[in-house]
Amino acid sequence: MLQRILDYAHHLLSGSVEEGDWVVDGTAGNGYDTVFLSKLVGETGHVLSFDIQEQAIYNTDEKLAEHESTNVSLILDSHDRLDTYLPSEDTVLGGAIFNLGYLPGSDKQVITKSTSTIPAVQSILKHLKQRGILILVVYYGHEGGEEEKTELLKYVSKLDQKQYNVLRYGFINQKNNPPFIVAVEKK
Numbered sequence: 001m002l003q004r005i006l007d008y009a010h011h012l013l014s015g016s017v018e019e020g021d022w023v024v025d026g027t028a029g030n031g032y033d034t035v036f037l038s039k040l041v042g043e044t045g046h047v048l049s050f051d052i053q054e055q056a057i058y059n060t061d062e063k064l065a066e067h068e069s070t071n072v073s074l075i076l077d078s079h080d081r082l083d084t085y086l087p088s089e090d091t092v093l094g095g096a097i098f099n100l101g102y103l104p105g106s107d108k109q110v111i112t113k114s115t116s117t118i119p120a121v122q123s124i125l126k127h128l129k130q131r132g133i134l135i136l137v138v139y140y141g142h143e144g145g146e147e148e149k150t151e152l153l154k155y156v157s158k159l160d161q162k163q164y165n166v167l168r169y170g171f172i173n174q175k176n177n178p179p180f181i182v183a184v185e186k187k
């Protein structure tokens with residue numbers, strides 16, 4: 001069976017993230033990916049989870065409490081400031097996920113933008129372990145989404161194939177701009 005977008009994103013992360021890894025959720029939102037990552041890395045690992053909206057941090061905090069997760073730093077800041085929050089310049093990341101777009105059930109004006117998404121992707125790639133994977137779930141049906149999608153695809157399609165494998169996964173017969181995955185694996 002063809003895996004749905006979010007299932008496939010998690011499947012890819014499960015294959016590369018290991019217990020004890022440091023990982024990043026670039027867009028905490030309602031916390032689903034943060035909880036998923038928290039379980040993957042276990043008690044010896046750590047999740048840095050970013051969002052610029054207090055509501056998202058609150059929602060994610062609630063979800064983490066339900067799951068009794070204690071290995072997550074919730075950070076009310078933009079994901080392109082990742083370097084500031086890593087313990088050292090040499091910190092290695094086991095993986096990362098960014099769910100782009102706006103917070104479901106919230107203000108559609110607050111969206112991810114290429115001007116911060118691309119610098120954040122650059123930071124992640126600098127710290128990603130060999131065979132580590134960065135997942136971008138690209139939603140682009142909303143106002144402003146097309147611009148981010150175009151810039152992001154321009155950027156990732158130029159990544160050096162000697163250093164990275166870049167995959168795009170999505171359903172091409174669905175209406176209303178269905179989301180797709182861009183996965184970047186460090187060789």
Ligand SMILES: C[S@@+](CC[C@H](N)C(=O)[O-])C[C@H]1O[C@@H](n2cnc3c(N)ncnc32)[C@H](O)[C@@H]1O
Nearest residue numbers: 027029030031032033051052078079099103112
């Ligand atoms: C599609 S939602 C994320 C959904 C989330 N992964 C989940 O599991 O529910 C996108 C989120 O990105 C956040 N966001 C927008 N710009 C951001 C930025 N520069 N840094 C961090 N988060 C950002 C929004 O506030 C919103 O909560």
